[in-house]
Amino acid sequence: MTIPVFEPWNDPEAKPLIQFQNVTKRFGEFTAIDDLTLGIYEKEFFALLGPSGCGKTTMMRMLAGFETPTEGKIYLSGQDIAPVPPNKRLVNMMFQSYALFPHLSVWDNIAFGLKRENRPKHDIAERVQEMLRLTRLEKFASRKPHQISGGQRQRVALARSLAKAPKLLLLDEPLGALDKKLRQDTQFELMDIQEKTGTTFVIVTHDQEEAMTVASRVAVMDNGKIVQVATPDRIYETPNSLYVADFIGDVNIIDGTATPSGPEQYAVNWKDGAAPLTIKSQAAFSEGQRCHLAIRPEKVTISADRPTDADNTVQGRILDIAYLGNISTYHVELPSGAVIKAQAANTRRISRRAFTWEDPVWLSWTATAGVLLAD
Numbered sequence: 001m002t003i004p005v006f007e008p009w010n011d012p013e014a015k016p017l018i019q020f021q022n023v024t025k026r027f028g029e030f031t032a033i034d035d036l037t038l039g040i041y042e043k044e045f046f047a048l049l050g051p052s053g054c055g056k057t058t059m060m061r062m063l064a065g066f067e068t069p070t071e072g073k074i075y076l077s078g079q080d081i082a083p084v085p086p087n088k089r090l091v092n093m094m095f096q097s098y099a100l101f102p103h104l105s106v107w108d109n110i111a112f113g114l115k116r117e118n119r120p121k122h123d124i125a126e127r128v129q130e131m132l133r134l135t136r137l138e139k140f141a142s143r144k145p146h147q148i149s150g151g152q153r154q155r156v157a158l159a160r161s162l163a164k165a166p167k168l169l170l171l172d173e174p175l176g177a178l179d180k181k182l183r184q185d186t187q188f189e190l191m192d193i194q195e196k197t198g199t200t201f202v203i204v205t206h207d208q209e210e211a212m213t214v215a216s217r218v219a220v221m222d223n224g225k226i227v228q229v230a231t232p233d234r235i236y237e238t239p240n241s242l243y244v245a246d247f248i249g250d251v252n253i254i255d256g257t258a259t260p261s262g263p264e265q266y267a268v269n270w271k272d273g274a275a276p277l278t279i280k281s282q283a284a285f286s287e288g289q290r291c292h293l294a295i296r297p298e299k300v301t302i303s304a305d306r307p308t309d310a311d312n313t314v315q316g317r318i319l320d321i322a323y324l325g326n327i328s329t330y331h332v333e334l335p336s337g338a339v340i341k342a343q344a345a346n347t348r349r350i351s352r353r354a355f356t357w358e359d360p361v362w363l364s365w366t367a368t369a370g371v372l373l374a375d
Contacts, residue, residue, distance in 0.1 A: 050221035
């Protein structure tokens with residue numbers, strides 16, 4: 001049985017649940033969001049990723065109803081939501097601080113929004129029980145927030161946000177307060193809960209690893225604009241700009257000029273006296289056009305002897321080594337003074353390193369290993 005691939009953004013018939021149409025938001029002279037158009041689909045786990053001050057939280061606050069666009073429109077299920085007050089929107093927001101009521105039990109925290117709507121007691125009890133099961137908190141129902149761990153508090157806040165069955169759940173840096181190991185575990189829990197409920201999640205984060213782990217698509221933002229929207233693998237493997245390549249993951253950037261040398265192939269002149277690099281690129285470059293080769297360290301092979309069959313080879317000496325347990329990153333200085341990072345998996349237990357500081361080494365990569373980007 002083939003499982004259908006979830007890619008509504010590739011279906012011309014699919015209508016987005018959320019639509020930003022030419023949305024601009026100004027605070028006085030400052031433009032926080034600049035003429036932004038974007039569609040987010042039902043059941044998506046969508047990540048807004050970018051550095052502090054790029055506009056991602058402003059986008060979220062406009063969805064929640066805490067801010068209104070200066071220009072443009074935001075639609076939810078085809079309805080312009082600007083005139084709809086926050087408490088009447090089918091949208092809920094989970095804050096970074098969780099904002100739990102310290103004097104209420106876990107059960108009462110989850111039930112709070114339902115009680116405010118004067119729902120029948122039986123319905124409230126049933127829904128809270130469902131949320132406790134979903135977030136694996138049944139055993140903690142009678143405890144107060146200070147009697148449970150940070151990860152459990154995070155799940156209480158999530159259960160409370162989902163209790164009213166919103167169409168859209170906004171998560172503002174929801175895992176920021178958790179330690180790294182717990183954060184990683186919670187990311188998978190979030191994905192599991194999102195899948196089970198079918199609720200559309202929009203997460204704001206500056207943690208690229210988090211965005212790449214949980215999201216169906218990632219929007220990389222800079223200065224109030226969306227620079228690229230794509231699935232995590234496309235964002236990583238085929239960034240559309242130097243900004244995205246540099247912002248996501250570790251990368252080597254080699255500057256040079258491109259010269260066409262075959263179908264979708266270029267010779268990149270990068271250092272005086274150095275042999276040109278051979279790069280395949282579907283993007284077109286004209287003769288002598290300035291370009292940047294972005295190549296991930298794991299796509300660069302490090303060896304003691306010069307490879308005979310590689311498209312690109314450069315020689316250097318090891319300047320630094322970062323040992324990260326599963327991988328080692330080697331910083332290799334070339335004769336020109338440029339430093340290129342290469343990564344190797346530590347697949348075997350060895351009593352000594354294969355390479356050490358000051359060792360002369362060869363670096364190599366294929367013509368398709370990197371992405372050629374324009375200025």
